[in-house]
């Protein structure tokens with residue numbers, strides 16, 4: 001089985017943007033690859049360094065979430081990035097051999113430059129983020145990384161860094177190949193990209209009451225002012241959500257009902273909330289149980305981090321031998 005590595009930034013509770021962007025795919029990939037899945041708290045720290053004490057507790061929450069949604073801790077290695085210090089050592093080795101120009105060209109750095117300055121995250125840690133990503137992959141000698149089409153360029157930078165290392169030190173770290181996955185752009189409750197920083201998220205284990213409240217508050221087609229006005233689902237973010245969570249039959253019900261004013265927005269939102277709830281009710285319960293059993297959860301985390309660390313130490317030893325350190 002080829003080895004695959006992926007991670008999720010530790011910035012808070014996981015939301016449905018994380019689910020459709022990563023976790024849903026991980027659940028499928030765990031049967032095809034030897035997987036290393038991480039809660040990446042050093043990455044979370046690049047934007048959250050001022051609230052560093054908040055980052056650690058989210059690690060446990062994320063691991064509990066992954067387990068609750070079906071990631072098998074026996075089959076996969078589930079780890080917390082900062083518990084495997086070898087990530088940082090390899091990062092520093094890679095940082096020395098990565099030309100500044102490669103990082104200056106990264107579109108997410110250039111595009112978010114003004115935003116970073118405003119948020120006080122225009123920092124070296126943020127700038128060097130792709131180098132840490134390359135180290136995250138290489139430390140486990142992963143051959144595969146799941147990415148959406150728009151992230152292939154990011155992975156290419158990791159490949160370039162690893163290639164340069166291999167060239168300089170006559171080593172053979174695998175250059176990771178993309179596993180292309182369908183990652184729909186998940187809009188937030190207000191129609192912008194779903195993101196914690198916009199405050200428009202729907203959590204993967206949102207409790208039923210708050211789920212209904214959030215869905216009820218979503219804006220609808222602005223042309224549909226009164227109940228008897230026909231609407232256009234294609235102009236409505238509620239319908240965008242239906243496409244993610246509802247069956248074909250429900251989509252048809254919304255399409256016909258909205259355009260003919262046969263259904264009201266309250267009915268439409270009620271059905272959406274039901275469908276989301278039926279997806280997350282079971283994981284929500286499982287996660288609650290896990291968080292109520294701290295010893296069991298801690299033992300799973302400890303075991304995963306030990307297994308990750310063992311592999312990371314092997315890689316780092318080989319890296320240092322090659323570099324004659």
Ligand code: SF4
Pocket residue numbers: 220221224231232233236237238239254257258263264265266268269
């Ligand atoms: S019926 Fe549904 S899709 Fe149509 S405008 Fe209302 S909330 Fe949006």
